[in-house]
Amino acid sequence: MRHTIVSIISILLGLVAGGILMLFIGSNPIEGYSYLLQGALKNLERIGNTFATATPLIFTGLSVAFAFRTGLFNIGASGQMLIGGLMASAVGLTYDFSRPVLLALMILVGMLGGALWAFVPGLLKAKFNVHEVVSTIMMNWIAYWTVYYVIPGYFKGEFLETESKKLSESATLRTPWLTDMFQGSYINLGLFLGVIAVIIVAFIIDKTTLGYELKAVGFNRFAAEYAGMKVNRNIILSMLISGGLAGLGGVVLYTGNASSIQIGILPAQGYDGIAVALLGANNPIGVFFAAVLFGILYSGTGFMNAMTEIPPELANTIIAIIIYFAATSVLIERSLNKLKKKSSNRKEKSGPVVEKGDS
Amino acid sequence: MSYVVEMLNIRKEFPGIVANDNITLTLKKGEIHALLGENGAGKSTLMGVLFGMYQPEQGVVKVHGKEVHITNPNVANRLGIGMVHQHFKLVDNFTVTENIILGSEPLKGMVLDIDKAAKRIEELSKYYGLNVDPHAKIEEISVGMQQRVEILKMLYRNADVLILDEPTAVLTPVEIEELMKIMRNLINEGKSIIIITHKLKEIKAVADRCTVIRRGKGIGTVNVAEASEASLAEMMVGRHVSFKVDKKESTPLEVVLKIDSLSVKNNRKVMGLKDFSLEVRAGEIVGIAGVEGNGQTELIEAITGLRKAESGSIQIDGNEISSLPVRERLEKGMSHIPEDRHKRGLVLDYTLQENMVLQIYNKKPFSKNGILNKKAMKTYTQNILTNFDVRSGEGAVSIARTLSGGNQQKAIIGRELELDPKLLICVQPTRGLDVGSIEYIHKRIVEHRDKGNAVLLVSLELDEILQLSDRIAIVNNGELVGVVNAAETNENEVGLMMAGVAKEKSL
Numbered sequence: 001m002r003h004t005i006v007s008i009i010s011i012l013l014g015l016v017a018g019g020i021l022m023l024f025i026g027s028n029p030i031e032g033y034s035y036l037l038q039g040a041l042k043n044l045e046r047i048g049n050t051f052a053t054a055t056p057l058i059f060t061g062l063s064v065a066f067a068f069r070t071g072l073f074n075i076g077a078s079g080q081m082l083i084g085g086l087m088a089s090a091v092g093l094t095y096d097f098s099r100p101v102l103l104a105l106m107i108l109v110g111m112l113g114g115a116l117w118a119f120v121p122g123l124l125k126a127k128f129n130v131h132e133v134v135s136t137i138m139m140n141w142i143a144y145w146t147v148y149y150v151i152p153g154y155f156k157g158e159f160l161e162t163e164s165k166k167l168s169e170s171a172t173l174r175t176p177w178l179t180d181m182f183q184g185s186y187i188n189l190g191l192f193l194g195v196i197a198v199i200i201v202a203f204i205i206d207k208t209t210l211g212y213e214l215k216a217v218g219f220n221r222f223a224a225e226y227a228g229m230k231v232n233r234n235i236i237l238s239m240l241i242s243g244g245l246a247g248l249g250g251v252v253l254y255t256g257n258a259s260s261i262q263i264g265i266l267p268a269q270g271y272d273g274i275a276v277a278l279l280g281a282n283n284p285i286g287v288f289f290a291a292v293l294f295g296i297l298y299s300g301t302g303f304m305n306a307m308t309e310i311p312p313e314l315a316n317t318i319i320a321i322i323i324y325f326a327a328t329s330v331l332i333e334r335s336l337n338k339l340k341k342k343s344s345n346r347k348e349k350s351g352p353v354v355e356k357g358d359s
Numbered sequence: 360m361s362y363v364v365e366m367l368n369i370r371k372e373f374p375g376i377v378a379n380d381n382i383t384l385t386l387k388k389g390e391i392h393a394l395l396g397e398n399g400a401g402k403s404t405l406m407g408v409l410f411g412m413y414q415p416e417q418g419v420v421k422v423h424g425k426e427v428h429i430t431n432p433n434v435a436n437r438l439g440i441g442m443v444h445q446h447f448k449l450v451d452n453f454t455v456t457e458n459i460i461l462g463s464e465p466l467k468g469m470v471l472d473i474d475k476a477a478k479r480i481e482e483l484s485k486y487y488g489l490n491v492d493p494h495a496k497i498e499e500i501s502v503g504m505q506q507r508v509e510i511l512k513m514l515y516r517n518a519d520v521l522i523l524d525e526p527t528a529v530l531t532p533v534e535i536e537e538l539m540k541i542m543r544n545l546i547n548e549g550k551s552i553i554i555i556t557h558k559l560k561e562i563k564a565v566a567d568r569c570t571v572i573r574r575g576k577g578i579g580t581v582n583v584a585e586a587s588e589a590s591l592a593e594m595m596v597g598r599h600v601s602f603k604v605d606k607k608e609s610t611p612l613e614v615v616l617k618i619d620s621l622s623v624k625n626n627r628k629v630m631g632l633k634d635f636s637l638e639v640r641a642g643e644i645v646g647i648a649g650v651e652g653n654g655q656t657e658l659i660e661a662i663t664g665l666r667k668a669e670s671g672s673i674q675i676d677g678n679e680i681s682s683l684p685v686r687e688r689l690e691k692g693m694s695h696i697p698e699d700r701h702k703r704g705l706v707l708d709y710t711l712q713e714n715m716v717l718q719i720y721n722k723k724p725f726s727k728n729g730i731l732n733k734k735a736m737k738t739y740t741q742n743i744l745t746n747f748d749v750r751s752g753e754g755a756v757s758i759a760r761t762l763s764g765g766n767q768q769k770a771i772i773g774r775e776l777e778l779d780p781k782l783l784i785c786v787q788p789t790r791g792l793d794v795g796s797i798e799y800i801h802k803r804i805v806e807h808r809d810k811g812n813a814v815l816l817v818s819l820e821l822d823e824i825l826q827l828s829d830r831i832a833i834v835n836n837g838e839l840v841g842v843v844n845a846a847e848t849n850e851n852e853v854g855l856m857m858a859g860v861a862k863e864k865s866l
Contacts, residue, residue: 207730207731208726208729208730208731209720209729209730210729212720216706219706219707219708219709220705220706220708222702222703223702223704223705224706225665225685225703226663226703226704227685227689227718228684228685228687228718
């Protein structure tokens with residue numbers, strides 16, 4: 001509850017700051033925001049596109065949030081997405097199974113690819129105490145160059161050297177009824193996968209012994225060790241799950257929203273996942289809504305730019321400001337506390353009961 | 360008689376509770392005044408009022424006979440009141456001098472005049488017999504020395520009234536002796552001291568007067584010379600407290616824990632425990648006596664599986680366990696009250712109910728097929744909380760971090776005893792607890808022994824070792840000096856052995 005309020009305040013403050021920026025460049029913020037919203041939500045097609053934009057962010061947000069909850073900082077979601085997307089595309093371009101089998105196989109190998117890419121940093125952390133921030137960033141670049149080599153070498157596109165062949169219609173997550181329902185939007189089955197992932201991750205974190213163990217290791221690995229939990233195994237397991245989620249994000253991005261994979265691009269969604277997780281307070285439901293918000297900002301910005309003088313970079317600026325506010329949520333909480341004290345009677349102007357440590 | 364500080368009829372409320380209710384405390388010039396109370400009785404709150412951290416709802420604070428309003432710690436400092444907190448507020452990689460001048464740095468023109476400060480600190484240190492090297496780095500000096508730095512910090516700021524919040528909690532017996540000497544030096548030089556504590560022995564040794572509070576209420580002030588430890592304890596707890604642990608003669612049965620020529624490396628990668636052998640039988644309490652850092656940690660961590668043994672064997676009921684993972688050792692019927700409740704004992708960000716099943720969350724009824732059963736966890740936890748009188752804000756769903764240290768400790772002990780282990784390993788089980796709780800915990804440990812279980816006790820409090828143990832193993836420098844029967848020994852003999860003097864004929 002408290003996190004929700006802080007996140008909402010961060011968003012509002014970010015929007016206000018964005019409005020002030022619009023004023024500075026001589027535009028009307030109300031007009032700007034109204035075009036932004038229209039661009040994201042004006043008709044069914046745009047709504048569909050907004051959700052489709054949000055879908056990879058749901059996965060990368062979940063990936064980062066899950067790792068966070070278990071005390072790990074996975075900055076490697078980009079690389080895990082790339083490998084997940086690459087493996088799913090490779091399967092989609094190579095095999096000719098019936099659609100359900102093919103899609104299931106693509107999703108599975110995509111998840112495994114991401115998991116594999118996160119396994120290496122997990123193993124390095126568990127065995128040699130290599131910090132995962134360093135190793136996941138390195139893995140990002142290994143993924144980048146792997147794709148750079150594999151795509152032109154084995155899956156070269158028909159016209160361009162820099163991207164893969166297009167997946168056939170039946171080998172993507174797009175499905176006619178969904179496309180029709182949203183009037184030609186590129187929304188796809190990935191959204192359902194995202195919702196399912198949110199539910200499963202929430203369930204694992206809150207209700208299972210696995211989540212209990214992983215969180216205990218994240219909060220206090222010495223106590224976890226004391227209680228007989230296998231700390232190293234849990235670190236690796238947590239990275240596997242986190243990477244698998246990011247890998248699914250790659251599947252959704254490259255075989256759902258798009259139908260080919262480009263070389264030379266490290267998907268920004270991997271890094272945005274960190275922002276989504278932060279704004280969503282590392283809570284799966286929070287991640288979902290944060291991803292949708294980012295989807296709205298990203299997909300509305302084009303329309304806003306077309307209708308006004310406001311540059312499209314403003315969306316990124318607003319997101320950046322929101323993240324600043326969310327990251328300094330301590331300040332927001334502090335001012336909330338002050339407000340609370342002022343409104344309640346003066347008696348309660350003290351802080352916590354007694355600050356006690358070991359006594 | 361003039362008072363340096365008078366706190367008259369202080370009342371301080373927090374939402375939901377009255378932390379201080381009509382408490383009066385007066386401090387004479389040149390006295391050591393003890394403030395005594397159970398865990399959570401309101402001692403720290405009262406001192407917080409004096410130090411300007413809290414504003415009282417009612418009551419008057421006078422300094423040198425003049426009414427004052429201490430609105431924040433800076434005001435307190437200006438009035439000559441200084442406080443040494445229980446957790447030191449020092450920058451680890453700064454020198455002593457840099458720490459002391461932090462916040463009131465002396466300048467020579469535009470630059471810091473460290474040398475002048477260091478010289479003054481050296482003088483102060485000599486004058487009060489503190490023996491602190493102003494150029495040493497904090498991370499390189501002992502905890503006792505760090506505490507002296509905190510005291511010096513107050514003296515450097517010309518404090519006349521020093522508040523020491525549980526100063527002995529972190530000290531070894533030798534350091535406690537030295538601290539008491541320092542306190543006497545300070546009052547001889549005209550300072551006045553308030554010492555917050557619940558250790559009666561120390562009050563008797565060093566304090567002139569003692570003010571007792573119980574559950575937020577002032578019970579009274581007594582001259583320490585006219586009071587006994589028992590009468591002070593009774594004032595504090597509100598009932599008669601027995602100091603003698605009531606226990607029958609032990610009836611040792613079969614060997615439960617058998618350690619044979621065990622060697623373990625310490626954190627500095629040298630042998631911290633050398634060729635150590637010991638047996639603990641069912642139905643007896645074996646105490647490990649020794650000055651801190653003489654191999655106790657290495658021994659306990661090797662038994663519990665948190666540290667690798669270099670050589671030697673550890674057996675439970677005749678089964679070798681020295682290469683088993685932690686969980687399998689626990690499942691052999693071992694349970695461990697850890698030395699550091701924050702590092703090992705609790706996941707501070709977990710609720711109490713999550714902490715109470717830390718070792719058994721994967722067993723029925725707390726989970727089934729990998730799904731947690733929070734209701735079962737809650738019932739189980741509530742039972743422990745009631746039995747061990749753990750006081751928390753929201754019962755089983757309180758976050759462990761929000762409990763006071765004493766209550767955290769009681770929760771851990773409750774958790775471990777509830778497992779009904781065949782071998783109970785207690786390390787400093789009553790650290791930070793008041794006499795009432797200590798009495799109860801000791802009773803439970805003895806009960807556990809009487810049920811036919813083995814108990815291995817490690818404590819730095821020699822009294823605790825002498826009272827609880829049936830046999831005492833003394834360690835020095837990682838080696839076993841000897842094993843004595845508790846009934847046939849005394850403080851002097853054990854003390855000598857702790858210093859490394861082996862007994863002629865050890866049992």
